[in-house]
Amino acid sequence: MTDHQSLFFRKFGITPHDLQRYLSEALSAGGEYADLYFEYLTSTSISVDESMVKSATQGISAGCGVRVVAGERTGYAYTDDLAPEKILRAARTAALIARGPAQQPVQSLKESASHQLYQVSSPAADADVAAKLELVMRADQAARAYDPRIIQVQCGYVDELRQILVIGSDGTFASDVQPLARFAMTAIAKSGENSARGQSGGGGRVGIDFFQNEKTPEYFAKEAARQAIIQLDAREAPAGEMEVVLGPGWPGILLHEAIGHGLEADFNRKGTSAFTGMIGKRVASEKCTVVDNGTLPSRRGSINVDDEGSPTQNTVLIEKGILKGYLSDKLSAKLMGMADTGNGRRESYEHIPMPRMTNTYMLAGDDSPEDIIRSVQRGVYAVNFGGGQVDITNGKFVFSTSEAYMIENGKVTAPLKNCTLIGNGPVALTQVSMVGNDLQLDEGVGTCGKDGQSVPVGVGIPTLKLDRMTVGGTAR
């Protein structure tokens, strides 16, 4: 037994015999499957505002969620008290989703296969607070030094260490220790009556050395300050359909919203997604191949095992424009007769797992980014975005620019005010006419919300050209 598995055994006095007992209790009313999700999460956050560290917070949350599945029904209960009688009570509560005598025996536990995706010598959570504090102070100073028009800087650093143990009545026995760290900052620029905002951030399943050696506070500071200064001169974005070029990296949020959510298996099992029944059909131009890959080392969206204890995978969603597959958890895999793709995730022990994305990206193509820009007569070049959203049933999705420019006669010209791009998932990618050779993944800031649950994710694209997309500006 590894160290981290023994955390729950040692610290909370849980024994293998207890686990069997909890699962038996969970299945006592006839459930077909039950699992226990133990979680112990420690977190540190530090923020700088007005060049002062006004706040530093540390905390611990721990608990156990018990799930019981009977057909399409799920019963769930959780406790933040890991005393045996409390877990048993949760098991009894969740059990009641089924009605009848116990049918399913608990299989003997066997350790799940896993990856080794976090190359962290010592997790950021263990690092000295003073070292984290130095990072945010450096970022503050670097952003202010960038330009005298930078009048405000806010910077936050958050790290966490999530230790999980997943025990399933099908014999699942999986554990993981998931480090996660993120740096995020905002710079405000002011010039005369004009104000503007720039934002940056990044991180991943990394240690604090990542911010000391690879992506430094100065790197993020310069990026936020640069954006804020550029936005000071932004002019009104155009309104209407036109050619759109997306820069590499974070603009991959296009994939997340346009197709990713619509390909989550639960929506397709229930027939509520605009992509329902479209496997094998063309949903993108033949230049597009899109994957969801939870196995990339150190990425924010990567995990060794998902929150049901299944190893994560590299799943092809779209191959040369043809829809190939859905993202699944255990429940949808069983009900749909498909393979579990290891995408069962949850926000915490308080939440029921469901199919979620990990790192969703498009493979590189052959076009040079310069050629792509040159090919546009009049359009928008969007290089950075804020958030996005999708209505999975009618397929309409939006994502909003935070840094974008006009392209006029093949040249990038004026910066544009923030605006929203809107499209229709099943057809948006059919408009992709050029795919760059410059695939980039995002810096590691993404958090995806679904059904009230947030999980960290990654996205990526090479530079892309869409022949037609609606740009939501104000200029006529």
Add this chain to the structure above:
Amino acid sequence: MAANTQIVNATETDLRDIATDVVALAMKSGATAAEAIAREGTEFSTVVRLGQVETLKEAGSRGLGLRVFLGQRAASTYSSDFTRDGIDRLVKGALELAKVTSEDPCAGLPGPAQLGSIPGDLQLYFDDVYSLPAEGRIDYARRAERAALDVDPRLTNSEGGSFDASTGHKVLANSLGFVGESRSSYCSVAAIPIAQGGDGAMQRDFWFSVARTLGKLESPEAVGKEAARRTLRRLGARKVASNQVPVVLDPLVAGSILDNIFDAVNGNAVYRQSSFLAGKLGEKIAGNSVTLIDDGTMPGGFGTSPFDGEGVPSQRTLVIDKGVLKSYLLNSYAARKLGLTTTGNASRGLTGNPGIGSGNFFLQPGTRTREQIIGEIKNGFYVTEFLGFGVNLVTGDFSRGASGLWIENGTLTFPVEEVTVAGNLKDMLNNISEIGSDLEFRGSTACPTLRIEGMTIAGE
């Protein structure tokens, strides 16, 4: 094997004792000021889909948060561990952290004279939200979905009917002797039907009712029928050409604009100059018809509380009076930064410094009905949903995805989707030309129907 620490069961222990004990221990350990929150809650939720129970969830949880000061330095810790060891670690950890944070001249608790709690029963807690047996709760969800699907054969699918209930109990205590306690309850019923049109395209929408007591919850049938109406009217939606026409915002959608305005009058955004309303106090920022109020004292309100996240009594604040910006919404920190007085709007989770939250935040209604407002428009866009987060509070730039219905000659005609609505909040505030009479609270923010001029619709 038993755990080697004594488990203190919060549900049987007085949260008051825990919160005051934590404050006392922090002070004894060297803090110059301290504030603790202890809370516990229960939740129940169920979703019924196509007549069958899909999920059933039930749980209780608790948490403890501590904020300490060492002079002008602050830090905080949180935990769900109510054991003696857990509390010791909470206090020790916070004091360690406070040694490394910055001296902030404005840091601190509110002044002793500012502390207090609104006396009497604010009607925030009713134990009847759990009075139905589990079967009864499931039945609420089932009835809401069935009522929706029974409306029309084109309603062929569903994301379900749901029923949720929750209760919360919290105690806030600080080293100035404040101890405040409050309980709250909620229950809600909702339906999300899906309709399929002749072209095979699907649409979904939803409706809900939320209340602090089961007695005030609308019937599941009423909720289901309204959800069906809202879904069916979207069938056959199409894009329109880019245009500039009057826009009418459905109350829920108009409420999201109020949420943007709240973010802009939030004292934290104001002192950081990250709001387009920073420096505008006393200025005319909106049309004469615009009067905006934040009231944390309304009995039974969803934004009501006896005291805020720092122990200051909730109050009623006139934010915009006939178009003039009268007040920002503040906690004691933002108030000190801006040289103003707290408005009792501190919000506090378990962690970190207090933020700023709204009470019941609403726009004073006008006298005309939604039908009258729409009836006067020759060519316009009635927005029933916004999509995405395209609002920049620093500049006020606003650009969001939208769907709704096209207005022609005073009546709602065909459904519209895949367009954006864009403008700037500064202009939008000045261009509100009609405010409806239909103010209704379905949450802590409420706004009547609004008509706004001069926004750009981007489509084909």
